[in-house]
Amino acid sequence: xxxxxxxxxxxxxxxxxxxxxxxxxxxxxxxxxxxxxxxxxxxxxxxxxxxxxxxxxxxxxxxxxxxxxxxxxxxxxxxxxxxxxxxxxxxxxxxxxxxxxxxxxxxxxxxxxxxxxxxxxxxxxxxxxxxxxxxxxxxxxxxxxxxxxxxxxxxxxxxxxxxxxxxxxxxxxxxxxxxxxxxxxxxxxxxxxxxxxxxxxxxxxxxxxxxxxxxxxxxxxxxxxxxxxxxxxxxxxxxxxxxxxxxxxxxxxxxxxxxxxxxxxxxxxxxxxxxxxxxxxxxxxxxxxxxxxxxxxxxxxxxxxxxx
Numbered sequence: 001x002x003x004x005x006x007x008x009x010x011x012x013x014x015x016x017x018x019x020x021x022x023x024x025x026x027x028x029x030x031x032x033x034x035x036x037x038x039x040x041x042x043x044x045x046x047x048x049x050x051x052x053x054x055x056x057x058x059x060x061x062x063x064x065x066x067x068x069x070x071x072x073x074x075x076x077x078x079x080x081x082x083x084x085x086x087x088x089x090x091x092x093x094x095x096x097x098x099x100x101x102x103x104x105x106x107x108x109x110x111x112x113x114x115x116x117x118x119x120x121x122x123x124x125x126x127x128x129x130x131x132x133x134x135x136x137x138x139x140x141x142x143x144x145x146x147x148x149x150x151x152x153x154x155x156x157x158x159x160x161x162x163x164x165x166x167x168x169x170x171x172x173x174x175x176x177x178x179x180x181x182x183x184x185x186x187x188x189x190x191x192x193x194x195x196x197x198x199x200x201x202x203x204x205x206x207x208x209x210x211x212x213x214x215x216x217x218x219x220x221x222x223x224x225x226x227x228x229x230x231x232x233x234x235x236x237x238x239x240x241x242x243x244x245x246x247x248x249x250x251x252x253x254x255x256x257x258x259x260x261x262x263x264x265x266x267x268x269x270x271x272x273x274x275x276x277x278x279x280x281x282x283x284x285x286x287x288x289x290x291x292x293x294x295x296x297x298x299x300x301x302x303x304x305x306x307x308x
Contacts, residue, residue, distance in 0.1 A: 001026050001153055001184040002047065007056035009042050016042040017208045020056070024186065024201070026152075029179050031199035031216075032188040039208040040188040041081065044155045047186070048078040060153055077146030081158040081188075085138060087131035091122060094130050095144060102149040116144040120174060136167025143174065154178065156187040172198060227269055232259030232287035233278060240283050244274060259287055 002024040009016040017039040024030050032040050045051040047060055049069035057064065063071045086094055095113040104112055117123045120140040125133065133141060139159060146154065159175070160168040175198050178185060187198070202219050204212035212219060233240045241260055245253050249271070252263040264271060271288075278285055 001028070001061055002030075002186065003059040004043075004047075005057045007043070007046065007058055008054050009039075009046065009051070010054040015208045017046075017053075017205075020205075020210050022203065022210065022213060024184055026184055027179075027182050028201055029175075029185045029187070029199045030201045030203060032186055032203050032205065034188075034205035038205045040205060041157055042208075043205075044078070044157050044186065044188065047072075048076060048155055049073060050078075074149070075151055076153045076155060077149070077151035078155045079142050079146050079157060079159060081161055083142055085130045085141065087129070089130055090126070091117070091128055091130060091133070091141060092126040094141070095148065098145050099148050104148065112148055116147045119147065119177065120144045121170070134167070136163050136170060139163060139167070139171060140174065143171075147178075152184060154183050154185045154187075156185065158188055160189065227264045227271070228291040229262040229264065229271055229274070230259060230287055230289045230291055231262050231274070231278075231285075234284040234286050236283075240278060243277065243281055243283075247274060247277060249273070261291070 002022065004020050004022040007020040008018050020039075020043060022030075032043070034040050042051065046053050046065065047058055049065050049072050053065075057066075059065070060072045061075045063075075065072065086097070089097065092110075092113055095116065096109055099109045099113055114123070114126070117126055120143055122137060122140055122144065125137065130138070130141065143156075143159065156175075160171045163171065175185065175187065179198065199216060202212065202214065202216050203210055204219075231240070231244070237255060237260060241253050241255055244250050244260070244262060249264050249268040250262055251265045254261040262274070275285055275288055
């Protein structure tokens with residue numbers, strides 16, 4: 001659905017994005033991660049045919065951004081990080097205005113508007129003035145607007161920016177619903193945990209260059225050089241720690257209030273022998289689990305050049 005080849009945007013001597021390469025299939029949810037100013041918005045604006053690249057090519061739904069911009073706009077829904085709303089309109093009037101722009105006519109227009117309001121959980125606000133909506137509700141209204149024409153591709157630029165924790169959770173739940181509907185979604189964020197359980201592909205962009213582009217699982221494997229375990233026993237933790245640190249597969253042990261944090265040597269992943277060692281020496285094992293590696297850890301490792 002999205003194919004990018006050597007995409008570059010240059011302002012004078014400054015590269016906003018440099019030689020971006022990306023392929024997304026139908027149904028992919030691509031998390032576009034990077035700090036502010038890294039090039040996320042520039043990439044999305046080019047895909048939305050709102051900005052021309054300096055060179056390179058991009059296709060959306062098989063259409064070139066150069067020769068078929070109108071066709072692309074019919075199949076995408078683009079939600080910028082900041083957008084204006086018409087405050088003197090009611091919510092339903094606002095959506096009907098844009099539905100008319102999409103040439104949705106007659107009774108079908110009201111039907112579609114009500115359907116997208118229910119999808120974003122704003123049906124109870126259809127008669128409220130747009131100016132009365134909270135920031136989170138306004139974001140959901142903006143998402144409802146881009147869904148009016150049932151686009152195949154969604155380009156969502158920081159959809160949870162500036163929202164409180166509850167509103168961010170609601171937006172994340174809505175994105176999951178859209179994923180289940182089979183939409184191809186590119187969603188950018190600099191708040192990493194937002195994307196961890198939504199996306200199947202991740203791209204990390206830094207200073208205009210896409211330094212990581214892979215499935216989530218591949219990114220995690222790339223970063224995890226050493227396995228870290230959480231271990232706890234009933235009773236004497238210090239004695240358990242001394243016993244474990246003598247084992248050949250243990251590289252490092254840290255003791256905390258919640259138990260032991262055990263780092264294994266690089267390449268060692270079979271830790272069943274550690275459990276057996278503790279039990280055979282009289283320790284009652286109450287916790288043995290792998291420490292979860294999250295996107296934030298991956299981002300920090302990869303952008304610091306710890307892994308390539």
